[in-house]
Amino acid sequence: MNRELPLTPQRVLFASSEIASLNGFSEQAEFITTLTSTLSAMEHDVRLIVPAYSWLLSQTDAVIQTSRIRLPGDNREARILQGQAGQSIPLYLVDIPGQFDRPDNGGPEDAIRFGLFSRIVSLMAINQAGINWQPDLLHCSGWQTALAIPLLGGAWSRPATIYSMHEAKHQYCHTEQINALSIPVELLKSGALEMQGRFSFEKGAILMADQLILPSPGYRQELLNDHTLHPLAPLLKKRADRLTGIPSGIDYQRWSPTTDVHI
Template identity: 35%
Template sequence: MDILFASSEAHPLIKTGGLADVAGSLPRAIRNSKQEIRLILPAYPAAIEAAGALKTVATLDLPGASEPVRLLQGRLPHTRVRLYLVDCAQYFNRDGGPYSAPDGSDWPDNADRFALFARAVCAVALDRAGLDWQPQLVHCNDWQTGLVPALLSQETKRPATLFTIHNLAYQGLFDWHTFQRLGLPSDWWAMDKLEFHDQLSFIKGGLVFADWISTVSPRYAKEIRTPQFGCGLEGLLEHRKAQLSGILNGVDYR
């Protein structure tokens, strides 16, 4: 199977939490099981530096970008996993962390940043980046990739989508004006789509539109369907329980 693994962080390129550990180790384990898997994430300065040798393999014209977006290719360090970095200086070439400024405040344009990243992921997933490669599955992780399943759902011929919840508390919530600015379909501003208590919810893009949903353990898959742990999304997750699996994170012994 050919798989595109989309994440906003991956160790050892850049890390803020456990998502980076999974994104840095699971693709390697899958690659070692003879599956073709490629990792894609934003081209933060730290990621570019850590990746080492990179080359430009595509130039993309994407909504929201003031200039063409470069797709850089390399290898996840110390692995055979092919790596793509989405290089848009306007959104990713800045000091601070992946989601926040040096003072700890969220970047005010996070919605624009990860909407652009999602569109780049879709371009690769639909073989519209000139790579002569199309995955059979796109594996998305947490709210930063939530728009990927939503955008791909509009396509008649597309890969299957898997959305993994690592932490349901982080949902990528933005206002109505942001929804309008991103140019998303107007009918997505609905309770059964991306609207959540009068806000745009990136994570709902994954929960509503992905073909399958997974999370980090069987227990957590049950907990997030309850009011105590569902963060307001328990009803949606209960509705999708037939497509929800809990898979315990493994231990990387390397």
């Protein structure tokens, strides 16, 4: 299967736990907001999927429910709500009962709720989320979305995949959390998620994504040269031919040196 993204307009799904316009200005949020806006301006069909945090729902106008999905191995249903990010980008909000009433806090429950979120992302990527739309490319940003990529490993109709890694801190999860997610036995047996008795969504994404992105060329070089900087640095080195460092860009619609009154 040809997984190269041609220059003609494509359908691109971005999965992220953050977006800058509604969630401050973290590096990851800036990256996603700028990249989606740029690709949309180039006439690609760009769509964004994020968790339906309660505060995000209160800030998003004209949200409508587009589908409901029974969570694998769970009696609960997730709702997919649709709004709009910026002026033209469809925004999908994944609402799972009791999971996104609070922001990320780094606790053990984060592995479960973002694992569930990633499962919904993987279903949307193969047009099984009731949206009647399938991307040519899935871009997962950050460990919170990373599980979606290895979950797609056995899907014959999966899109091309990109994983962008943004945090130096590595998130592990444990057996009880993995069990709560009902991850397919074949994926667990493959060892793609296992790390010395613990599990890593990010390891699976790095192993199985078609392309990998780091937020700067300098950080790419640091990780390839010094394996002590990150637990997954040795794995990144093995996939160096698929690993790109992207220089930071500027969104001139939000800031320009020609209009900054302080310059």
